[in-house]
Amino acid sequence: MLKDKRADYLTALILGGPFLLIYGALFLWPTIQMVIISFTDAPLIGDGEWVGFKNYIKVLKGRLFSKAVWNTGYFVVLTVIPSTLISLAVAMAVSRLKGWKQALVMAAFFLPYILPVSVVFLTWNWMIDMQYGMIQYVVRLFNDGEAIALTRNLPFFMPTVAVVTIWWTLGFNVLLFIAGLGNISPEIYEAAALDNASRWRQFTRITWPLIWPITALVLTLQLIAQLKIFDQVFLFSLGGRQDATMVLVQYIYKLAFQQNKGGMAATVAVLLFAMIIILSVLQYQLLRSRGKK
């Protein structure tokens, strides 16, 4: 028996070892490095002197950090729940279709998701262009015939980028929801229909509770993705008021690559890392416990 167990350990080591090694070298070690660098005044490249908590004090007191936290939070509010609800609605509509029609519509919704962010940015930037963009025809209807520079006016900036982001990433969530909806046994709906349950009642009593685990997953994935928002916000704010629309990852980029302050950039990265862990664990636990009731 003892011998067998030892052989098991060996097998486990052989099978899990390479993963542990790669995980340690490519994830754990850099993460530890990041924490260490955040306590030094290192430039982008090279070592720095140990400065204790000086970077943390400087970052937390700085105007830009609180601005970036606020903007990131605002962006999360604008995208996470709306995107999840819209995806669910689209998925329910698509799942009613059958055969090639479903495949076609699903492909149409999924198509934007495979585009790189640069293409998404250029396409939308042209569509919302103040002089030539076709979205402006809609804007003019609601603004006394006047066009609005949607990404150059602070109040419109985040909502515009949020809409683009939802359009872009919707497809993946729809896919998850369709898979989830397919797992709900049609017999439950048949039974409900026999009992004369209305569609709304079917949704609130059957679909919503049974799809909840997927909803919780989508919400958590969305939360993590949107807390790490950078590309779209950065691209749309190029040439604009970047400080006013700064988000956290962008702030890290600015400190590290534009200002050559590796230590301070690592500090912001550590703070963002902590925020994401705390928020996503909290959210997932909260959603799971709610789902159980």
Next chain:
Amino acid sequence: MKSLFRLALVSSTVLAMSVNAFAQETVVWWDFLGGGDGVRMKALIEEFNTEHEGDIQIDGTTLEWGSPFYSKLQTSAAVGQGPDVATYHLSRIPLAVSSGTLAEITDADLQTAGLADSDYSAAAISASKVDGARYAIPFDVHAYILYYNRELLGEAGMLGDDGLPTGLDGLENFEAALAKFTNGDMFGISFPTPDRFRLVYSYFGQMGGTMYDPKDGFFPGDNVDKLTTATATIARWSENGWTPTQIEYAASLAMFVSKKTPFHINGNWEVPTFTDLKSKGELFEWGAIQLPVLFDQPASWSDSHAFVIPQNAGVEQTAEKRAAVLKVIGWMNQHSLAWADAGHLPAFNEVRESEGFAALKPQSDYASLAATAIFDPRTILAGPAAPLGDAWTNYIVPGTTGELTPEEAATEMRDDLNDQL
């Protein structure tokens, strides 16, 4: 015996070939020239390669302008993977030197390149040095200029006998012209909103403003008032509807090309765009001149493309390689007339003062700006993709579009930059 002989023949041929390969130096070159000027630079590189076949070959790569280029150059040099030669903005040299990205270029190096300080303007030479040490060799001066539609100005009777626009000097005259052309869907002038700060800086310079003083910091004394006035001027043009308040780069060009405005202000790097359109028969008669003087003295925002040799950590550049790099730099300067074709003013005096350059239109019409060109101040905060550039777009551009008042914009910019010193 015969086969042995053949073997010897083959091996000696291989040997000869490899010796030949050793004699040829490959110079790895990085630039950020992606526009109409990039096409001309590639032609220059090709010409160099054909002329120096078997001796020196340039292996050129074009990267994205701005932050991507500069961060890549800095990080790759730090791990010894940088190029042998790169283009750089002179305004950003102090920042590059502070981060240890650049190798010093000695007087002996300059001689090897066949160049001397006296081949350039004093301003360009001083901009290429930090604390007396040279880190760059200037290549061109590029600046903000005024493009005009010759047909529209002719109809309005605003062309002089020399065929150049008249009556544009002085703030009142210039604004009167803008007002005159504004009508229906016509605008008096177009320029890209995100780049408005370059115009503000030009007018700030026309008022004789000093942006930075090593002792007193940014915008000392009444310089902040001059900045306010310059910002307020552009804000007024927007408010009066003489220029679109929000317009992106490409759209502002399109407006000029589609005759929706007689004037366009932009960098001279758009000259090839218009030249190419004209030669295809898709553009009207056009020209370009130095920015008219609206305030006390001529001045135009400008910067300079230069060549630098990155300091590749842990890699010793061989004497042969360095000589090849310097030869490339020297050759490019001597052949910069082709670069002037891209709208830039050659930094190399001999070319800029040549007959060939005088014959280039509209380049020679605005070449006079070089004498009064204003560069970014000498500080590590200056240059594209640097804190100064950020401050311009964060404060001054909103100051011209009505999002901030010009006073707020100017004082906030001053305070923000002084905080970063």
